[in-house]
Amino acid sequence: MKRFIGKRAMASAISLVGLIVLVFFLSRLTGDPTDLYLPIDATQEMRDKFRELHGLNDPLIVQFGRYVWDLLHFDFGESIRQARPAMEVVLEGFRWTLTLAVITMTLVTVAAIVIGSLAAFKVGGVFDRITSFFSLIGASAPDFWIAIVGIVIFAVQLRWLPTSGTGTIWHWILPISVLFIRPFGLILQVVRGSMITALSSAYVKTAKAKGVPPRPIIFVHGLRNAMLPVITVIGDQAAGILNGAVVVETIFGFPGIGKLMIDAILQRDFAVILAAIMVSAVAIFIMNLLIDLAYAMLDPRIRY
């Protein structure tokens, strides 16, 4: 087990290095930040000074060398815009996104598993058809549209909820609801399909022959077997949110890592881009590891 984790960490570290190289050079292709930060009539002298200050005068390869050297000392550089350590800025945004992702995915998981399992118990029944209908709509509706319609209805017309920002619990409701819909539809479909297979299996027949009532048949005998493919999709969807729920965070002015990243790219705030990418990469690595561990926990036939 320890060896497995070690091997996985090693492989991820190698991809991370590749990613850093790629992003470092690609982000430099977007242009010179000087033009963005200085007034349009700034003198050449001011420009040179700005470039000197942020190390933009050196050849690219020297800038890269310096960046890597700093990285090795856990120095992720400074945000040009906010004039404070990039990592500090990123972790602040990440904390918001992580909270959003955890709450949303917990709700999605519980709801999709319970409803999907019940739908699978009577395939083609009324409950199954209703849930299939709504989950398909949910899985296919674009989130920016839902977000805007949500704002129009609940914030503008009914005035029940704030349009954007953070602060009170009411601020969380719209972003979470919008982020909830698509993963919910998708995971519900996976749960349903996987449960149908599990419930038609031979061991469920045995359970029926033992006289086990329907509820434990679904949630004890069926569900644990049906969870493996579901976990993969849950992980995938959670990664999507962690990576930055860019659209939703932007629309709701939510200060998460997705909005931060978009702003950083628009403002050529290179250090912040790189730090944000590193943080989400590590988060995704940890999540994949958790998924692998969940696999082994659920299925005794899987051992690492």
Place this chain on the structure above:
Amino acid sequence: MAEHLLEVRNLSVDFHTAAGTVSAVRNVTWHLDRGETLAILGESGSGKSVSASTIMNLIDMPPGEITSGEVLFEGRDLLKMTDEQRRELNGCRIAMIFQDPLSHLNPVYTVGWQICEMMTVHDVPADQAKARTLELLRRVGIPNPEAAMDKYPHEFSGGQRQRLMIAMALALKPDILIADEPTTALDVTVQAQVLALLEELQRETGMGLLLITHDLGVVAEIADRVVVMNKGEIVESGDAAEVYLNPKHPYTKRLIDAAPGKGETRDEEDRLGEPLLRVDRLQQHYGGFHALKGASFSIMPGETVAIVGESGSGKSTMARAILRLDEPSGGKVIWKGRDLLKMTPKELFAIRRDIQMVFQDPTQSLNPRMTVYQIISEAWIVHPDILPKARWKDRVAELLVQVGLSPEMAKRYPHQFSGGQRQRIAIARALALEPKLIICDEAVSALDVSIQAQVIELLDGLRRDLGLSYLFIAHDLPVVRDFADRVIVMKSGEIVEEGHVGQIFDAPRMPYTQALLAASLDPDPEVQATRRNARKSEGLVPA
């Protein structure tokens, strides 16, 4: 009229499918008493399992529909009870075990938990259930019961898994045990042990045992009475020995006649000259595991050599190693004087058409998206020098006739055929390359007895007409007895005994061969009774 423990009266069950309504069983009537064993005998599709599924409330409705009849348990009609009332009976009063214990045990829970659950759902306190589970595991002969409690189904062998199923089914001392093909997936020696265990437990508890099987041997071994089913109807029923000795219905007669292992064994022929295939100290190692430990034998032209052995004996490994489907670890395979294992891929390619293979499961070995014509003629695409394309159509038609199918079937797809027909297609495909040797790996094991007999007859006819040789790999001894010239008995990667078929079956020398024969079941209840006694007195069944 005395009340029976369980009585099925005029039961009819339909299944409504997209292709129309199928009557699975029609007006089936039988009964079971305490302490007796009733066998329901039938081939696939006969509806033999349907009444058991009805008793256990396992039929999905829809698509199933019970159109008539009643199922009386101690005089009460199960079909009139609520689901909840039936759940109270299931497991507690009427329990069931199934054919394939691996898929019927939940893979993600420990066996201890699963056996305990049988009791806890019927309101036995957890600590009592646990104590009883230990007792049961000990009773059915699971080694080291304390440790076994915390293990998962995949950590046991096939025979042990069936013992676990039995332990679970008997946890609450049910009045009736339904066993649906309980030993079909097991090796002969293990089958004998499991049947013996069932009998013992029946004597202890006095339960009624309902056994569903396709195997006349199992009926002869254990049943008091038998019900013979064909196409959803009971064609004959009565005392098991009586039905075997004086079958009244033509179907029963056919079934008994088709049972292998009754005819004369082949005469011993002296075959001189160069062997077609000579296997010399063939070895196959997978890591530290030695699947083949230096096996040697040869096949003469026109000869049928059978390899028999239980699972894990290395018999299929041998077939794969000879064809270099898995590269062997050592030894020689001499084909017409040359070592196959030293050939370049190109030379091997030319030889491969001489040695063809027919596999166990024709459903899996035929590509479902190719027509029969495409399946058979594909061989000529790979080996274009055999036949000019203009003649393909005629040759496919010829081959189909040769294997007992009709030429117009060439346009159809595999799923449009029955299991036996599919195996004929697989044989036609093998014949397309005009091979000298056909390796049959359990080629008839998945087929019903009557179909099995037909396929064996086909193979034998082809041998006579075309001078083919066979390497016939099988676990089923009676089939081998009818078909083979020589028999090789394998155990744990080694050849234990080799000899002419008459010698192996009538005068086996090695204890393992003797045990194997003693454990195999004969359809004749009298022969079987003698065998049982011999087995008991000599203790031949290996533990």
